[in-house]
Amino acid sequence: MAYLALYRAWRPQRFEQVVGQEKTVAALCNAIKEGRLSHAYLFSGPRGTGKTSIAKIVARSVNCEQQEAGEPCNQCSSCRDINNGNFMDVIEIDAASNRGIDEMRDLREKVRVLPAQGKKKVYIIDEVHMLTTEAFNALLKTLEEPPDSVIFILATTEPHKIPETIRSRCQTYHFRRLTGDEITNRLQQAAVTNSIKLDEEALLLIARRANGGMRDALSTLDQVYSYKGQDISKDDVLDVLGLVDELYLAELVDALLAKDIPGIIASLDLAMSQGKEAQHLVRETAFYLRDLLLYSVMGEKAQLMVVQKAALPQLQRQSREAKRDMILSALRIMMETAEKLRFSEGNRFLLEMAFLELAELFSGQIPAAAKPAASAAPREKKAVPAANPQPGKSKAAAAKGEADPAWNRILAGVKEKRVPTYALLAQGSLLGIKENTMYIGYKKGFNFHKEKMQEKANREILEGVLRDLYQKTIELEFILLEDEQYNDIVVKKAIEFFGQDMVQIKD
Numbered sequence: 001m002a003y004l005a006l007y008r009a010w011r012p013q014r015f016e017q018v019v020g021q022e023k024t025v026a027a028l029c030n031a032i033k034e035g036r037l038s039h040a041y042l043f044s045g046p047r048g049t050g051k052t053s054i055a056k057i058v059a060r061s062v063n064c065e066q067q068e069a070g071e072p073c074n075q076c077s078s079c080r081d082i083n084n085g086n087f088m089d090v091i092e093i094d095a096a097s098n099r100g101i102d103e104m105r106d107l108r109e110k111v112r113v114l115p116a117q118g119k120k121k122v123y124i125i126d127e128v129h130m131l132t133t134e135a136f137n138a139l140l141k142t143l144e145e146p147p148d149s150v151i152f153i154l155a156t157t158e159p160h161k162i163p164e165t166i167r168s169r170c171q172t173y174h175f176r177r178l179t180g181d182e183i184t185n186r187l188q189q190a191a192v193t194n195s196i197k198l199d200e201e202a203l204l205l206i207a208r209r210a211n212g213g214m215r216d217a218l219s220t221l222d223q224v225y226s227y228k229g230q231d232i233s234k235d236d237v238l239d240v241l242g243l244v245d246e247l248y249l250a251e252l253v254d255a256l257l258a259k260d261i262p263g264i265i266a267s268l269d270l271a272m273s274q275g276k277e278a279q280h281l282v283r284e285t286a287f288y289l290r291d292l293l294l295y296s297v298m299g300e301k302a303q304l305m306v307v308q309k310a311a312l313p314q315l316q317r318q319s320r321e322a323k324r325d326m327i328l329s330a331l332r333i334m335m336e337t338a339e340k341l342r343f344s345e346g347n348r349f350l351l352e353m354a355f356l357e358l359a360e361l362f363s364g365q366i367p368a369a370a371k372p373a374a375s376a377a378p379r380e381k382k383a384v385p386a387a388n389p390q391p392g393k394s395k396a397a398a399a400k401g402e403a404d405p406a407w408n409r410i411l412a413g414v415k416e417k418r419v420p421t422y423a424l425l426a427q428g429s430l431l432g433i434k435e436n437t438m439y440i441g442y443k444k445g446f447n448f449h450k451e452k453m454q455e456k457a458n459r460e461i462l463e464g465v466l467r468d469l470y471q472k473t474i475e476l477e478f479i480l481l482e483d484e485q486y487n488d489i490v491v492k493k494a495i496e497f498f499g500q501d502m503v504q505i506k507d
């Protein structure tokens with residue numbers, strides 16, 4: 001089954017075809033109609049929300065031979081050439097691919113040459129935040145004195161990385177994430193046009209997972225179609241995306257709340273036997289917990305990602321049973337586990353330990369091994385984190401999981417054998433296990449502990465504990481971390497998972 005390349009076929013060709021971004025569209029369309037476009041624009045906003053599409057509409061419209069009410073005709077030779085990339089005066093630069101040094105140098109020379117073919121030269125610089133400092137400087141020189149016949153459209157997903165000197169010379173438009181309805185409408189049109197039958201739940205699922213990006217929604221539809229053909233159910237989407245059903249997750253969380261350990265292990269077994277990956281399970285559970293948290297705060301107004309209709313009654317009940325600070329801590333554990341799994345390539349042990357830790361958490365107990373030993377220097381508190389982390393705490397520290405199942409078990413094992421070794425090890429943190437090597441990180445200032453831990457006597461104790469736990473020989477690697485490096489990894493992962501917005505609410 002071939003790809004339909006839906007996202008390309010469904011690129012809006014006229015302003016009126018753009019979904020959402022109403023203010024941007026109206027402002028640009030009017031400016032073109034009235035011949036008062038600026039010299040430079042900055043389009044900022046999330047992936048796949050229409051930045052490049054609108055830039056190209058502008059490029060065509062200003063060069064169109066029969067432009068009407070600000071819209072390009074898409075028929076004349078200029079419009080067609082621009083669409084085929086054969087138009088000399090529309091120059092697209094992808095700053096991500098070569099960081100733009102040559103282009104920007106070139107630009108300074110060529111920008112003053114009048115348009116060869118059309119009325120205006122339009123430079124579209126995509127991913128502009130990737131330009132090097134020299135390239136930015138060259139661009140700035142041009143923006144300071146832009147020739148009349150030139151329009152710059154800079155597009156970026158990361159506007160904060162663009163120097164203020166550049167930003168202040170551009171008119172900025174912010175592109176918003178598209179709503180669920182906007183995405184489902186467009187998806188449905190694309191499906192109907194291609195004789196794809198998408199059932200309601202499948203449609204909703206794809207739209208929600210796109211997180212406001214139209215490109216992602218269309219590519220997902222494409223991907224599911226190419227595997228499953230023209231009849232698409234919710235299960236098909238779950239399958240292709242490696243997702244887990246909402247009812248499964250609801251039951252897993254029920255088992256967690258009930259501290260039903262055999263139930264938890266059985267659920268995990270079931271998912272693994274169906275070929276789900278540990279990393280996906282952790283990610284999906286995190287998404288479910290995120291839904292639970294939002295629902296408990298906002299009720300019906302929450303925009304849920306995983307839960308649609310089927311699991312809603314369970315989610316409602318759970319939102320009354322589970323305390324918010326517990327859910328938040330559970331989310332942190334899941335995020336940290338996801339990070340470990342990245343190093344450990346699907347380690348089943350980590351998965352089970354994380355879920356057992358969650359069960360402990362929800363039953364209101366703190367695992368014994370997590371209590372700091374009297375002899376150890378003060379570690380970050382391991383008790384259940386408060387609902388409002390202290391204001392002084394950095395975002396990194398807040399997002400870092402504060403409980404760590406695998407590590408707790410290892411520490412407990414070492415402590416049983418020799419308390420001084422435990423005290424040294426307790427200052428480190430488990431970074432992960434990969435190809436039979438365990439990586440243990442020590443923060444700056446703990447070099448002494450690291451070196452001591454590397455000594456044969458201490459190392460052998462740890463190796464023994466690991467052999468007992470993992471039933472095999474595991475090599476050790478001790479790493480001295482730069483200050484916040486470890487936290488940074490976890491936070492980065494969290495942002496990948498939830499988007500910037502979600503991570504910020506943890507402050």
Ligand SMILES: Nc1ncnc2c1ncn2[C@@H]1O[C@H](COP(=O)(O)OP(=O)(O)OP(=O)(O)O)[C@@H](O)[C@H]1O
Binds near residue numbers: 012018046050
């Ligand atoms: N606002 C929108 N209306 C209709 N379709 C859209 C919209 N935004 C994106 N799309 C669809 O997604 C595809 C990609 O959009 P586009 O290239 O304009 O996104 P972008 O914002 O430039 O993303 P990126 O930041 O990843 O470059 C388009 O071809 C189109 O199919």
Ligand SMILES: [Mg+2]
Binds near residue numbers: 051052053126155
């Ligand atoms: Mg783009």
Ligand SMILES: [Zn+2]
Binds near residue numbers: 073079080
């Ligand atoms: Zn035209």
